[in-house]
Amino acid sequence: MTTSPAPGTTRSNPSNGRPRVVIIGSGFGGLFAAQALRRADVDITLIGKTSHHLFQPLLYQVATGILSEGEIAPSTREIVRRHENTRVVLGEVTDIDLAARTVTSTVLGRVAVYEYDELIVAAGAGQSYFGNDRFAEFAPGMKSIDDALELRGRIFGAFELAELATDQAEIDRLMTFVVVGAGPTGVEMAGQIAELAHRTLRRDFRRIDPTTARIVLLDAAPYVLPSFGDKLGGRARRQLNEIGVEVQLGAMVTDVDADGLEVKDADGQVRRIPAATKIWAAGVQASPLARMLGEQSGAEVDRAGRVAVLPDLTLPGHPEVHVVGDMMSLDKLPGVAQVAIQGGRYAATAIKRRLAGKAPQGPFKYFDKGSMATISRFSAVADLGKLKFSGFIAWLMWLVVHLFYIVGFKSRITTVLHWAVSFLGRGRSQRVATQQQIFGRLALEHLPPTFEASKTGGPKDIPIGEDATGRQSA
Ligand SMILES: Cc1cc2nc3c(=O)[nH]c(=O)nc-3n(C[C@H](O)[C@H](O)[C@H](O)COP(=O)(O)OP(=O)(O)OC[C@H]3O[C@@H](n4cnc5c(N)ncnc54)[C@H](O)[C@@H]3O)c2cc1C
Numbered sequence: 001m002t003t004s005p006a007p008g009t010t011r012s013n014p015s016n017g018r019p020r021v022v023i024i025g026s027g028f029g030g031l032f033a034a035q036a037l038r039r040a041d042v043d044i045t046l047i048g049k050t051s052h053h054l055f056q057p058l059l060y061q062v063a064t065g066i067l068s069e070g071e072i073a074p075s076t077r078e079i080v081r082r083h084e085n086t087r088v089v090l091g092e093v094t095d096i097d098l099a100a101r102t103v104t105s106t107v108l109g110r111v112a113v114y115e116y117d118e119l120i121v122a123a124g125a126g127q128s129y130f131g132n133d134r135f136a137e138f139a140p141g142m143k144s145i146d147d148a149l150e151l152r153g154r155i156f157g158a159f160e161l162a163e164l165a166t167d168q169a170e171i172d173r174l175m176t177f178v179v180v181g182a183g184p185t186g187v188e189m190a191g192q193i194a195e196l197a198h199r200t201l202r203r204d205f206r207r208i209d210p211t212t213a214r215i216v217l218l219d220a221a222p223y224v225l226p227s228f229g230d231k232l233g234g235r236a237r238r239q240l241n242e243i244g245v246e247v248q249l250g251a252m253v254t255d256v257d258a259d260g261l262e263v264k265d266a267d268g269q270v271r272r273i274p275a276a277t278k279i280w281a282a283g284v285q286a287s288p289l290a291r292m293l294g295e296q297s298g299a300e301v302d303r304a305g306r307v308a309v310l311p312d313l314t315l316p317g318h319p320e321v322h323v324v325g326d327m328m329s330l331d332k333l334p335g336v337a338q339v340a341i342q343g344g345r346y347a348a349t350a351i352k353r354r355l356a357g358k359a360p361q362g363p364f365k366y367f368d369k370g371s372m373a374t375i376s377r378f379s380a381v382a383d384l385g386k387l388k389f390s391g392f393i394a395w396l397m398w399l400v401v402h403l404f405y406i407v408g409f410k411s412r413i414t415t416v417l418h419w420a421v422s423f424l425g426r427g428r429s430q431r432v433a434t435q436q437q438i439f440g441r442l443a444l445e446h447l448p449p450t451f452e453a454s455k456t457g458g459p460k461d462i463p464i465g466e467d468a469t470g471r472q473s474a
Contacts, residue, residue, distance in 0.1 A: 012089065012112040018043050019355060022103050022116040024093050024289065026053045026076040029122030029325030029340035031407075036348030038083040041355065045114050047105050048076055049092045049123075054145065055406055057337065060185065062148040063279075064155065064192040065200075065428035067418050069145045071411045079407055093123065093289060098296045098318055118320050118351045122344060123287035125326035125335060128304070130283055135256040137442070139278035142185060146441065151279060153438035155193060156431060158276045159201060162208045169274070175213040176275035178261060180253050181282030182219035183227070184373035187236060189279055190217040190245045191375045198244055199426045215245045216273060218263065219282070220252040225373060225381065227334065232381040235390040239375040284335060286327040293323060302329050311363030312350060313343055319354075322347035333366055337405070342366055372398045377423040 013020055019042045023030045026048035034046050052073035061067040077088045091105030091112060096119070103114045127141030140147050140154070155177065162174035175197075179190040197213035204210070217240065223230070224237040224247060237247050250266035260274040286305035294301035297315040300308040306329040307315070313328065315321045324347055325340030333339045346364050353361060370384035374395060382394035389397065399419070406412050421427045 013043065013045050013087075013114045015115070016043065019117040020045070020115060021118045021120065021351060022047065022114050023120045023122065024096075024103065025122035025124060025325075026050070026088070027056075027122060027124050027325065027340065028337045029124070029344040030120065031076065031079065031344070032341045033120045033122065033322075033324065033344035033348045034080055034083065034086055036345045037351065038080075038085065040085065040348075040352050042085060042118075042351070044083070044086040045116075046076065046080065046086055046088045047091050047093055047103065047114065048088065049090075050144075051088075051090050052076060052145070053079060053407060056143070058402065058406075059142050059145075059148045060189045060192055062145065062430070063142065063151040063189065064196050065152060065431045066192070066422045067415060068430045069149065071406070071415050071418070073145050074408045074411055096121070096289060096292055096296070098293070098315070098321060101320070116320070118322070118354075120322045120324060120344065120347045120351075121289060121293065121327065122323075122325045122340065123289045123327055124340075125284040125286045125304070125306075127280060128283035128285035129280065132256075135253075135280065138256045138258055139180060139261070139280040140441075141280040142189070149433075149437040150441060151277075152430075153433035153435075154277050155196070156433045157438055159197075159205065159208070159210060159213075161276070163205050171208060172214070173259065173274040174276045175208065175210070176216065176260075176273065177213065177277045177279070178216045178218060178273055178275045179279045179281055180218050180261075181280065182217050182221070182224045182247065182249070183281065184225065184371070186217055186219070186279075186281035187225060187240065187373050187375060189281055190215050191240060191243060191379075194240075194243045194245050195376050196428065200422075200428050202426070216275070217245050217247050218251045218253065219249050222249045222266075224249070227371065228373070228381055228383045229388075232383055232388055232390060236373065236375055236381050239379050239381075239390070243376045243379075284326065290323070290327040293321070297321075304329075312360065313347055313364050314350075322350065330364065331366075336371065338369055339366055372401065374398050 021042045021044045023034055023046045031053050053076050055072040058072045062069050080086045091107045093103055093105045095104040101116050105112050127143050129135045140150050158174045162171050165171045177193045179186045194215045197210045201210035223233050225233040240247055252264045253261055254264050255262035256278055260272055261278055262272050264270050290305050290307040291301050294307040297318055299315050306327055307323055309323050309328045309330050313322050313324055324343030326335040372380055372382040374380040378392050378395050380395040380398045382389040382397050403412055406415055418429045421429050
């Protein structure tokens with residue numbers, strides 16, 4: 001059964017007799033599910049809001065000029081080009097109808113409705129500003145290629161403006177970088193800005209001294225890397241201090257504006273940090289699709305917007321709907337790539353077994369392979385359960401693991417070359433910052449109401465017949 005398509009809507013995956021599997025999201029969960037189903041006797045439609053698969057763990061390297069966006073965001077279409085049962089389509093899913101078994105997506109005014117026999121929802125999570133969305137204008141998060149390129153423009157641009165400034169207070173403001181959130185993303189970002197200022201840019205300016213840049217890592221919690229435990233968190237903090245990152249814990253951000261931020265310390269004192277560049281690396285909010293699924297199935301939705309799934313990753317009363325990765329909650333599993341990858345593969349196996357008439361597999365069991373975070377070149381922490389590493393050995397492990405998971409041979413080769421430039425030398429191969437990168441998001445907000453930029457990357461609806469500026473096309 002399918003809802004009748006509205007005008008401007010295409011019915012996009014007519015049945016050819018084979019079961020239809022629709023996968024939402026080309027991130028870790030969606031892509032690994034598609035790969036696990038590549039030889040199954042099904043027709044797969046993989047719907048993605050962007051045309052690339054994004055390797056989020058290396059976004060901070062795009063933001064700080066080490067890697068290019070192409071290396072961490074290969075085209076989804078290219079990755080699955082040999083999967084004959086898979087069709088990749090661009091579109092932001094705006095509706096899932098569990099009763100009708102349809103998914104509706106839209107891109108630039110083109111609406112499509114897809115019917116499914118099995119649905120895998122892997123739409124991930126976006127940034128959360130804990131109810132203070134206005135902070136986003138001044139403190140971009142790091143969830144998409146757009147975010148990383150905007151941050152790159154802001155970081156390199158701050159040094160350029162500091163070179164021009166004559167007032168010392170203004171120079172100090174421009175050369176202060178504040179990263180909010182001392183989880184892995186914040187730690188990696190702060191570490192890389194410190195290396196950029198203290199090593200890469202050391203000799204590039206004449207009036208300012210980039211080595212005097214102030215890099216502040218803030219967190220309301222009293223720990224660095226809380227999920228890594230006291231011992232590794234403590235080591236990470238020491239390593240950050242050694243490379244010149246000021247770590248301020250128990251410090252809650254209460255306001256952010258163009259010139260800086262306001263922070264409330266654990267003792268209740270409120271202070272201000274003048275800073276041109278602020279980066280938000282705290283908090284995630286699951287895709288709004290999770291709430292939609294919760295409302296229709298009766299499954300609970302938690303404060304982070306994640307929908308509670310059954311032990312087999314399906315929704316109550318809907319064994320044909322599998323929810324994986326960052327947008328589901330089960331047994332307090334963390335929002336990490338391996339949970340999404342293993343969940344995607346598990347959902348694919350469930351589908352193959354059902355189609356083969358086999359009994360369902362046991363409940364989803366997450367195999368924790370450990371976690372890692374880099375602090376600077378040659379320095380990282382790695383938590384492999386009972387085994388804990390820090391320093392150079394942890395960094396080597398980080399290097400090998402990340403190279404292994406980067407998708408595509410070409411990307412691996414160029415990544416190694418760019419890492420050699422940055423880690424063996426002092427350089428950064430990707431220092432381009434264009435006006436589009438720095439001002440693009442703000443400029444989009446000035447477009448007419450008919451155009452709304454998606455907050456998590458990718459364009460949203462434009463009525464058919466109009467272009468992005470609101471002009472009627474001929
Ligand atoms: C900066 C950063 C660093 C990280 N570092 C690490 C790390 O070092 N190690 C680690 O294990 N994990 C890390 N993570 C977490 C890890 O990336 C996530 O846990 C993982 O990506 C979750 O996979 P997913 O498939 O659930 O979602 P994602 O990988 O986020 O994929 C979601 C997909 O859904 C698409 N999508 C979203 N909404 C829609 C929609 N409405 N319609 C169509 N498509 C949609 C998106 O475009 C995307 O393709 C990091 C995350 C970030 C942001």
